[in-house]
Amino acid sequence: MRFVIDGMTIEAQAGDTILTACRRAGYYIPHLCFHGDLPAQGNCRLCLVESKGRLLPSCLTKVTDGMEVASATEQLHTLRLRLTQMLFVEGNHICPSCEASGNCMLQALGYRLGLLDNHYPQFFPRRPLDASHPQMILDFNRCIQCQLCVRASDQLDQKHAFVVAGRGGEAHITASSSNGQLGSTSFAATDHAAGICPVGVFLGKGVGYVTPIGERRYDRADIAQAGDRNA
């Protein structure tokens, strides 16, 4: 089975989504909430592509033989830029002092898309840190609600350590325990969930900046070449 994206012909296997087929072929489509070990959820919308005049999330759309898809268009570029800007203003992303700087998929995407300003007004939400766990601190200021940690803890770790609490604009990720604290769950720093966050929410306690800023994954190469930080 074959399909065409941005004029390139790509080989696909039965059951492939556009994103999986492209990833296997080494063709980059921006994404934040997708991880190869977990079923796609289509939360972040960054992987939207266009086919027959319709916008489709490539992580959820199955390839059909001979379909024609566009990803590298001006319109999609602007759309992705705006989505990324929304993610920046909805949280508190202070890149200069963030431990994940240079290693963060959101920041790397900002670089790739040429993000130079916020475009939207900042929300400045109040999001407390959860430092209750002996090995890990959660800094939800940086959470983009991709729900990868929720899914990884549920499906890969079988622990259900995280949940989405609240609704609509109030929705947020929290530890799944009676007091809402990570220290009261069975989460361990070696869990899949601990290493899957695309941004800098999960911080090792007592460590930081071990790799100098400037020598990190996305300092050296664009995210399209450098790959996902959580791969």
Add this chain to the structure above:
Amino acid sequence: MTEGSSLETAERGGLRRVVIDPVTRVEGHGKVTILVDEANRIHQVRLHIVEFRGFERFVEGRPYTELPVLVQRLCGICPVSHHVAAGKAVDILGGAGPLPPETEAIRRLMHIGQILQSHATHFFHLASPDLLFGMDAAAQERDFFHVMDRRREVARDGIALRRFGQAVIAAVSGKRIHGTCAIPGGVNRGIAAQERQCLLAAIPEMLERAQEGIEVFRTCYAADLQRNRAFGTVPGNVLSLVQGDGTLEFYDGVLRARAPDGAMVFDGQPAAAYRQRITEAVKPWSYMKFPFLHELGQEQGWYRVGPLARLVNCERLGTPLADAQRCAFLEQEGRFVQSLLATHWARLIEVLHATELIGDLLDDEAIEQPRQAEMGPWRQDAVSIVEAPRGTLIHQYGMNSDGLINAANLIVSTTNNNQAMNEAIRRVAQDELDGHVLTEPLLNHVETAIRAYDPCLSCATHALGQMPLIITLQDGAGHTLDAIMRDHDGQIVHA
């Protein structure tokens, strides 16, 4: 009690006030108020510095490991000094044992690189025009472009030394500004062999340039010796770090304070003792605190920090060329010299000393492969003190059992020098304000006095760059009678 202090407490009613306002490019700024009566006698002189006070709030609740990176945003001129001070604090909080020698050497290298870079900028780029062309030269001529034009060799020394300091910082931290280096119990990279050799090769040239700098200053200073010695000078106590044997120390050490005549107020005090030795007074008219030596009391206990304080406070610098210069300096100016402008002389001797220290620190290939310290249990409280370019810099933090910062107190060099700067400005105003006219020379001289301590009050206000001034003459009711200001191009504008 000094004459100046009595002036500061003058009543306000019916008096006119002169306001000198150094406006910096960001929100923080300083302002000088001079209150005169009908007969134009000075009744009160105050330096107001609008200090940025948000920092404590900013770090509260953050993981302690972030401190060395967070504090770099505190100052446009000495980010590395804050980084190094916070680095020592996170060693303590993180339970680190002693740093391996090569690891401490890397921390020191970065720190001394900052001293060199900041001192070179401070003297050559910002202060040298005052001295080379005279304090009374037109403001438009007193800038670095004119130094490049008329004293090319001096400008070249300044540019080269500053660049060298920057190169040292970059070699250690990976970036010229805002690199990361210090992590709990160590550093995150060694120095590449090639960079080490490259920097080492430049040392002889830098030593020569540093010595030329001292000669240039000495000549300028001697040209009007009496006036230069007296300018803005008010005797005060001195505070700095020294090693146990009294050798000057920039990175770590014990606190020593002396009275103006050199008598020891205290010595050998560990960093944590600053809480007993230094009290931070608050005055209703200033955002910035007024620290004083506790045992001498608030009236007598104000002190000065920085290059001159360090040089007279210590017994020796510990490197041969700089020690020879220090001896010659103290022989000529007195063992406990107090002259305000001699601060620049001391600064240039420290430039030479820093260059020698950098040479020594680089001359060890172990710094290419630094090790980490052994880590033990966390500690909840840390006091860390370093000598930053403009003087003693104190960081204190408290941490909760989850590893989050819950308290912070910083005393930056500018705050340590707060009263000293006030005294210097009072001296200048008393000597030079003649009557009811706001003159450019007065504005110039106030600026020159502040600049002996601080090029732009950057550490306190988080600004970087020039210090344009506004002088406003006000009556007791706050009405503006006259105003002149210097804009960013150095032009004098009558409002």
